[in-house]
Amino acid sequence: MYDAIVIGGGPAGTTAAIYLQRFKKSVLLIMKDAGALGKTKHIDNYYGFEETITGPELLKRGHAQARRLGVEIVNDEVLSIDNSPEYTVKTIKSEYKSKVVLLATGKSQATLKVKGFNDFIGKGISYCAICDGFIYRDKKIGLVGNKEFMLEELEILKNFSKDITIFTDGMDLEADVEEKVVREKILELKGENTVSKVVTKSDEYDIDVLFIAIGSPSASDFALRMGAFLDEKNNVIVDKLFMTNVPGLFAAGDTIGGLLQIVKATSDGAQATVSINRYIKNL
């Protein structure tokens, strides 16, 4: 059991892991990829770098620094987080337990961008199988996704219906499924009051609901399932102590919105650890 699990290896998560380590807390940093910073070519406005530094280089140095100070880092993808009451973080490769979790996975991922999508949010489009699956017992379920996250949702949905179609929306399917798979890009969603048809180039498919589990789950996906507040831009809402309304669930960096800058992310990460340290002490 770790004191804290930090999810996300960007500047917010890595800084938080370093501070927690310095507070003598056992901490595990789980990271998947280089995120937004990994795509940044030039950083000229971050304190102390006389020459331009690239995002990937800054990340590499941050991780080396964290490792030197004793932070345990694993490269893995988090699939689900549960708190009952201790935190269980399930990844593709393993499962970890902790007293608190800090979400620092950056901005929410893009969702399905097709004609009709926005009209049906809450009207047959769902982002959460465990929340809404039950409503669609024995109905025609569509599930958009292509990776482990989709499989995770599929496992839940199988409890409710046998009639499930996977839509990869043109992406490569990186998982084995027994269900019917539609690999063409989705062009449009149709329906009267609620969504009832998925339209691709060569066909149309009847559905009663469309679940979205594209790519990897983002902080807002975790927050939604755990009952943490999100704002209208899907940012995770935290209090002044960087804690969500779910006790022990913290968030920092781009995940909580505001200034999307490294300096703000590192500041968030550091401040969050002060509250995490206090929170753990009071457990």
Added chain:
Amino acid sequence: MPIKVTTETFKKDVLESEVPVIVDFWAQWCRPCLMLAPVLEEVEKDLAGKVIVAKVNVDEEGYLANQYRISSIPTVLLFENGQLKTQVIGLMRKEDLIKRLGL
């Protein structure tokens, strides 16, 4: 305290209510629904006398959930004078919920 509403009591408790009624469609297994419960209790306290909060368990009251086309929970409906006035989907903070409901 929020009242529990069933298919049998819906007409009397919601449609014929003299004060506006917020109806919360929820289920025990839905985490966001459980987190919305204290928010609704606070709304009822803040707007005491001006609004009533009623809860419909979608597992037990499939008819009502169907009739109001509930496709995602939590869904909150506001009824005034027997008419459905607004619909808000998802968990949110008290201030946001009050604003979205137009209260």
